[in-house]
């Protein structure tokens with residue numbers, strides 16, 4: 329097997345959500361291996377700054393950037409086309425962009441947030457997968473890498489919306505892998521389940537205690553790990569704080585034990601207000617009396 333450097337040199341890699349966290353670290357790692365990069369993010373300014381730093385650091389790294397929302401299928405078509413026109417081929421698409429959910433229990437969550445979380449975390453992955461697929465058919469080797477989470481393995485308290493999106497990514501990707509293996513086995517379909525990575529994903533006030541307690545692994549580490557495991561075609565890439573434990577527990581423990589264990593961990597966080605028995609989310613909005 330070639331070195332990682334040799335393997336990725338001149339391959340074209342699409343990374344979504346590349347302006348921050350895991351995506352930014354992936355861009356850095358692939359740039360250091362001599363890959364061509366097509367980067368997108370909804371934060372255009374931060375993305376350009378990321379690309380400029382890469383070009384400076386890696387001397388003439390080939391990078392294109394696109395400010396876009398991964399939930400927009402038209403934007404995807406034109407982004408993928410731009411990458412193909414620029415580099416002449418696309419080899420890898422890492423559907424990484426994602427956002428946190430309400431960070432509150434179901435009765436304290438709003439539907440608009442659930443819809444947005446599904447639009448970005450799940451449909452963003454779907455659009456990326458569908459848009460890039462036709463460009464990979466003629467390549468000698470290619471990969472679509474979809475980022476789920478360890479919350480795509482267990483249902484964690486205060487994360488029903490986020491878990492729903494990450495379980496969806498997992499189901500979609502596993503099914504797609506099974507389908508494509510039959511006819512185009514040269515295209516690898518891979519899933520990433522990060523554990524707690526120290527990024528900016530937890531932006532809400534009520535997710536700060538979770539961030540401090542769990543998001544501790546450096547993004548650079550998971551990015552290097554992903555690059556290596558993509559090269560080795562590992563179907564499920566599990567990496568980061570608590571990821572090994574959660575993966576094992578999700579496979580071995582009965583659901584009621586798992587719920588207790590995860591519930592206990594989450595209750596240690598500072599979210600008591602949402603767990604009041606008289607929370608408005610438990611109240612009937614308008615009591616109707618049948619006559």
Ligand SMILES: NC(=O)c1ccc[n+]([C@@H]2O[C@H](COP(=O)([O-])OP(=O)(O)OC[C@H]3O[C@@H](n4cnc5c(N)ncnc54)[C@H](O)[C@@H]3O)[C@@H](O)[C@H]2O)c1
Pocket residue numbers: 344345346347348349350351368369370371396397398399424425426427448452475476477478479521522523524525526527528529530543
């Ligand atoms: N950090 C963790 O502990 C952790 C754990 C499990 C899974 N993940 C997943 O890893 C991925 C990367 O997250 P991160 O931790 O690096 O977060 P991050 O917030 O640091 O980076 C995410 C990037 O995605 C971009 N983005 C968000 N919505 C977008 C959209 N609609 N279109 C385009 N770009 C968009 C953001 O602007 C940001 O630059 C996400 O899918 C996340 O769910 C993270």
